[in-house]
Amino acid sequence: MNAAQAGAPGHDESTAWTLIFGAWLVAAASTLGALFFGEVMQLPPCTLCWYQRIFMFPLTLILPLGLFPLDRKVLRYGFALAVPGGLVAVFHLLLVAGLIPESIKPCTQGVPCSETVIVWFGFLTIPLLSAVAFGTIIALLVAAHLRSCK
Amino acid sequence: MKQKTLFIIAVVCLLLGFIVAALLYNVEREDQASQYAAANNAALVRMHSPTLGPADAPVVIVEFLDPACETCAAFYPLVKQIMAANPGQIRLVLRYAPFHKGSDQVVAALEAARKQGKYWPALEALLKAQADWAPHHRAEVDLIWKHLEGVGLNLQQLRNDMKAPEIAGVIEQDLLDAQNLKVSKTPEYFVNGKPLPRFGIEPLKDLVDEALRSAPRR
Numbered sequence: 023m024n025a026a027q028a029g030a031p032g033h034d035e036s037t038a039w040t041l042i043f044g045a046w047l048v049a050a051a052s053t054l055g056a057l058f059f060g061e062v063m064q065l066p067p068c069t070l071c072w073y074q075r076i077f078m079f080p081l082t083l084i085l086p087l088g089l090f091p092l093d094r095k096v097l098r099y100g101f102a103l104a105v106p107g108g109l110v111a112v113f114h115l116l117l118v119a120g121l122i123p124e125s126i127k128p129c130t131q132g133v134p135c136s137e138t139v140i141v142w143f144g145f146l147t148i149p150l151l152s153a154v155a156f157g158t159i160i161a162l163l164v165a166a167h168l169r170s171c172k
Numbered sequence: 173m174k175q176k177t178l179f180i181i182a183v184v185c186l187l188l189g190f191i192v193a194a195l196l197y198n199v200e201r202e203d204q205a206s207q208y209a210a211a212n213n214a215a216l217v218r219m220h221s222p223t224l225g226p227a228d229a230p231v232v233i234v235e236f237l238d239p240a241c242e243t244c245a246a247f248y249p250l251v252k253q254i255m256a257a258n259p260g261q262i263r264l265v266l267r268y269a270p271f272h273k274g275s276d277q278v279v280a281a282l283e284a285a286r287k288q289g290k291y292w293p294a295l296e297a298l299l300k301a302q303a304d305w306a307p308h309h310r311a312e313v314d315l316i317w318k319h320l321e322g323v324g325l326n327l328q329q330l331r332n333d334m335k336a337p338e339i340a341g342v343i344e345q346d347l348l349d350a351q352n353l354k355v356s357k358t359p360e361y362f363v364n365g366k367p368l369p370r371f372g373i374e375p376l377k378d379l380v381d382e383a384l385r386s387a388p389r390r
Contacts, residue, residue: 039175043175043178043179043182047182050182050183050186051186054186054187054189054190057190058190058193058194058197062193062194062197062198063197086179089175089179090175090176090179
């Protein structure tokens with residue numbers, strides 16, 4: 023984990039490991055959080071929430087496969103899920119903020135995606151949590167990628 | 173290996189956190205639901221509601237029902253069984269929560285059947301044939317008539333009565349009460365004013381048994 027000295031062999035390697043581990047922590051916490059909202063609080067997920075779940079849940083399972091043993095290829099697979107998921111989350115945020123007009127809203131039946139179900143501390147909504155989670159995962163994976171490129 | 177230990181600790185912590193949070197949340201919600209029902213007791217029983225069983229029965233089950241809801245149809249005979257097992261002890265009060273599309277029209281038909289004194293046979297006929305007139309979770313009022321034929325109703329009269337404003341008022345009042353009692357799913361039961369701690373026929377039986385024990389036997 024903590025390599026003794028910078029530049030020592032294996033230092034970059036263990037930093038990359040820690041970064042991917044961090045990304046997995048975020049993904050796992052988000053997955054459990056989404057399950058908590060859906061299964062415990064029984065809030066029905068809207069369509070856009072489902073798309074974000076589709077990209078978030080597999081990250082929880084795939085990232086650990088690249089941790090034991092450390093396999094940098096997992097970054098490719100991680101990006102393939104985290105980037106589209108992040109885009110959906112940003113789209114969702116814009117929709118809730120009202121910056122995207124009604125006409126391109128993908129969901130008109132069932133639970134409207136523009137409806138805000140939870141607001142914590144006056145600003146923290148579920149789509150914001152999701153966007154922050156995807157953003158953090160992407161940032162950590164990019165950092166891991168830069169480390170391993172050296 | 174340090175990394176593996178760290179990973180396993182993280183997995184265990186996350187899962188434990190989830191389980192503890194879920195347990196705490198459920199305890200909290202049960203408390204809230206009971207307090208809510210106690211505070212909104214007036215919204216539980218209205219004069220206009222159809223009832224089954226003696227008026228002075230010690231145990232009153234209030235059921236919020238959607239005639240197009242599959243679980244309501246499945247639970248109805250079970251509730252009747254509970255009532256049959258305790259003759260004269262239980263009164264059933266039906267409230268409407270027509271959450272399915274088109275279901276309010278079916279409720280109106282039932283209320284119109286009540287004017288002809290055929291409420292319970294009509295309800296039972298419709299619940300039994302639900303799959304036929306409520307395909308794809310959408311209640312089609314045009315499909316219910318043939319299932320009401322055997323009940324002995326004047327269907328012409330019934331279609332007229334359905335449009336009565338007092339029936340619309342009953343549905344509106346029930347929906348408003350459902351909202352105030354935080355009834356968001358059907359069927360929802362209240363036994364002597366207490367909500368089910370969790371959904372299912374066993375919790376309902378337990379709650380009824382508890383109410384029967386604490387009620388004076390007649």
